[in-house]
Amino acid sequence: MKLITAVIKPFRLDDVRNALAEVGVQGMTVTEVKGFGRQRGHTELYRGAEYVVDFLPKVKVEVALSEDLAERAIEAIVDSARTGKVGDGKIFVTELTEVYRIRTGETGDQAI
Amino acid sequence: MRKPTTITALTVALWPAIGASQALDSGDTAWMLTSTALVLFMTLPGLALFYAGLVRSRNVLSVVMQCFAIACMVSVIWVVCGYSLAFGDSVGGYVGGLGKAWLSGVGLDALSGTYPESVFIMFQLTFAIITPALFVGGIAERMRFSAMLIFVAAWVVLVYFPVAHWVWGGGWLADLGFRDFAGGAVVHITAGVAALVAALVLGNRSGFPTTAMPPHNLPMTVTGACMLWVGWFGFNAGSALAADGAAGMAMLVTHIGASLGSLTWMACEWVRYGKPSVLGIVTGMVAGLATITPASGFVGPMGALVIGIAGGLGCFLATQFIKRKLKIDDTLDVFPVHAVGGMIGLLLTAFFSATSLGGLGLDEGVSAGSQFGVQVVGIVATFVWCAALSFALLKVINAIVPLRVSSEEETEGLDIVLHEESGYNL
Numbered sequence: 001m002k003l004i005t006a007v008i009k010p011f012r013l014d015d016v017r018n019a020l021a022e023v024g025v026q027g028m029t030v031t032e033v034k035g036f037g038r039q040r041g042h043t044e045l046y047r048g049a050e051y052v053v054d055f056l057p058k059v060k061v062e063v064a065l066s067e068d069l070a071e072r073a074i075e076a077i078v079d080s081a082r083t084g085k086v087g088d089g090k091i092f093v094t095e096l097t098e099v100y101r102i103r104t105g106e107t108g109d110q111a112i
Numbered sequence: 113m114r115k116p117t118t119i120t121a122l123t124v125a126l127w128p129a130i131g132a133s134q135a136l137d138s139g140d141t142a143w144m145l146t147s148t149a150l151v152l153f154m155t156l157p158g159l160a161l162f163y164a165g166l167v168r169s170r171n172v173l174s175v176v177m178q179c180f181a182i183a184c185m186v187s188v189i190w191v192v193c194g195y196s197l198a199f200g201d202s203v204g205g206y207v208g209g210l211g212k213a214w215l216s217g218v219g220l221d222a223l224s225g226t227y228p229e230s231v232f233i234m235f236q237l238t239f240a241i242i243t244p245a246l247f248v249g250g251i252a253e254r255m256r257f258s259a260m261l262i263f264v265a266a267w268v269v270l271v272y273f274p275v276a277h278w279v280w281g282g283g284w285l286a287d288l289g290f291r292d293f294a295g296g297a298v299v300h301i302t303a304g305v306a307a308l309v310a311a312l313v314l315g316n317r318s319g320f321p322t323t324a325m326p327p328h329n330l331p332m333t334v335t336g337a338c339m340l341w342v343g344w345f346g347f348n349a350g351s352a353l354a355a356d357g358a359a360g361m362a363m364l365v366t367h368i369g370a371s372l373g374s375l376t377w378m379a380c381e382w383v384r385y386g387k388p389s390v391l392g393i394v395t396g397m398v399a400g401l402a403t404i405t406p407a408s409g410f411v412g413p414m415g416a417l418v419i420g421i422a423g424g425l426g427c428f429l430a431t432q433f434i435k436r437k438l439k440i441d442d443t444l445d446v447f448p449v450h451a452v453g454g455m456i457g458l459l460l461t462a463f464f465s466a467t468s469l470g471g472l473g474l475d476e477g478v479s480a481g482s483q484f485g486v487q488v489v490g491i492v493a494t495f496v497w498c499a500a501l502s503f504a505l506l507k508v509i510n511a512i513v514p515l516r517v518s519s520e521e522e523t524e525g526l527d528i529v530l531h532e533e534s535g536y537n538l
Contacts, residue, residue: 045385
């Protein structure tokens with residue numbers, strides 16, 4: 001099993017959600033986050049006082065997947081989140097050792 | 113003085129005394145009651161919200177608390193001695209005597225001109241409230257609440273009441289013919305200079321100017337600014353002390369000043385930084401209003417156009433200079449917006465009072481040049497008196513109560529440290 005953590009531009013969230021649903025993903029966790037990468041921050045001006053804003057708002061999407069679905073899901077995220085401009089985000093893929101469904105106690109692929 | 117033509121400051125001071133010979137006018141009374149409510153509304157909640165939105169979220173309650181407590185405390189001081197020191201019988205032109213202490217002799221029938229003296233007392237009280245409330249912007253986010261209260265209590269007695277007496281209570285500046293219709297010197301210079309002096313004595317907030325300290329809620333600031341705009345009609349048009357043509361004209365030029373100040377500041381930002389900002393346009397509004405305030409009973413619409421533009425431009429440049437060049441942390445820019453605006457307005461009043469420039473006329477035998485000289489005297493006197501007394505008071509109080517919170521408390525935020533509350537529990 002894999003845990004996919006995608007950090008994307010906030011306005012691409014709906015497209016990413018729909019694309020993942022199309023390949024059969026049945027759940028996800030979404031968090032509003034801030035951070036920076038190669039995309040530079042921007043400056044804000046208040047009555048002429050200039051502030052550099054380093055951390056930009058992004059959305060973090062976490063999806064737990066069975067091995068066979070992982071590749072297609074990553075493809076779906078890349079396709080739906082890409083604008084071609086700097087700041088499109090990153091996808092991190094990690095091994096997932098176990099999953100439990102709290103209600104039934106199911107484990108592994110059954111619990112995803 | 114507030115009346116544009118023949119009525120001098122001295123007569124205003126004497127009105128209560130000669131009141132018996134004048135009849136109560138219900139129209140004037142109604143307008144003065146209304147104006148009084150409008151001017152209190154400028155402070156609570158107008159100014160409180162304006163300032164609250166500009167500070168960081170951990171200090172939002174502290175500035176609201178400061179404005180609120182000042183309003184209550186100054187009201188008490190006003191009853192005890194403030195009204196008398198400002199508007200009592202003059203002692204050498206410098207301060208009012210104590211004959212009206214505890215508002216002695218003010219009953220149902222006491223008149224001030226054509227309306228009850230109680231209304232005049234309340235109207236003037238709202239000015240005494242907003243002036244120290246404006247000052248709070250200079251010391252925001254770092255001054256200890258108790259020290260602030262002590263300072264303001266002493267400051268209104270030693271600075272505000274005497275200056276109000278000089279200009280409006282029949283004092284020496286009124287005798288000179290100094291023209292400050294609604295408080296360019298009495299309100300805006302005193303508040304701005306005190307804020308600047310206090311900012312220098314207290315020192316910058318930790319992190320200024322390198323750390324980002326953006327306003328935490330601009331819609332709140334805009335809400336407060338809009339209340340200020342409306343309330344200012346009571347401030348300036350109420351200063352006509354009657355429901356008449358002078359009040360109407362004061363309201364008209366006040367509105368023009370606000371509009372032009374806003375547009376000018378917006379244009380300055382657009383040209384200089386590439387984008388017009390919401391904070392910029394509302395700051396320009398305050399600048400335009402502060403600038404038209406001393407002129408509002410003396411100039412016509414054309415004068416107001418020029419004064420509004422001069423206020424927007426002058427205050428914009430002053431703000432950049434204080435913040436970016438001098439790096440003084442007058443936190444909410446009270447000096448560059450209020451004091452500079454007040455000074456520009458007072459100086460331009462000399463010229464735009466002239467009928468040839470659309471004004472309502474200078475006093476007989478007075479030229480624009482000689483009026484300008486009087487305006488300079490008034491500005492310098494107010495500036496120096498306020499700066500010296502504010503500095504001395506702060507130094508004395510600091511020996512008793514530390515003016516500033518500790519740097520750890522400053523980081524934690526005044527709301528929790530001083531008031532055991534937080535503005536937002538979301």
